[in-house]
Amino acid sequence: MNEGENRHIARDSLFLMADLRVDGLDGEFRIKVRNLSAGGMMGEGMVRVVRGTVVQVNIRNIGWIAGSVAWVQDSRFGVAFAEDIDPRLARAPVGKGEDPAPDYMRHQARGSAAAVLRKI
Template sequence: MSEENRQIARDSLFLMADLRVDGLEGESRIKVRNLSPGGMMGEGALRIVRGTSVKVNIRNIGWVPGAVAWVQDNRFGVAFGVEIDPKLARVNVGAAEADTPRFVRTHEALYSPDTSALRKI
């Protein structure tokens, strides 16, 4: 890894994410240890090799394509194919939904009844 890449700011955090590995069926649950606009460090009990194409489902962001940049024991780095806003992953899920455009919200989020307006009997 070049010294220039190590200077990019990373957010240290702990959150769970789903990982799809190119060529493997299903998804693996992984821990995200740090996150930056261009990549992340993950940890999980799966065997992957450098250069493998992956997609990571990050909370409040969605599926992000990338490639494995390095592997060491059960930790690995992923270089994203697109830049993300890592601060979105820190936002509480409910708070993020309030800012989510209506056309991408779930049916439940759009049509859940407002019980505060109901008459008490």
């Protein structure tokens, strides 16, 4: 596949954090995902990769995806996924709709007697 063949694929601009594993390097790198499509993504971070490097990216609500670096420019790089994904999943809320507020905030929001503040 040449460089211009994938330019017609719809990309979704977004900003989310992801973890990146680079073949041959130990550990994981925290990166920013700038755009995402079914076949790949643009990432940005303080990790040095070169074109052709095999990587894995952990994108929220999707999980670990294998791919390879398609291009590099400064701190940004493109990743071509080995298999297509559904990029809409990354925009879905994390969790099952649970209230993210701490317990003491949830009780106040329910209008319990504890929610009434006294004046000092």
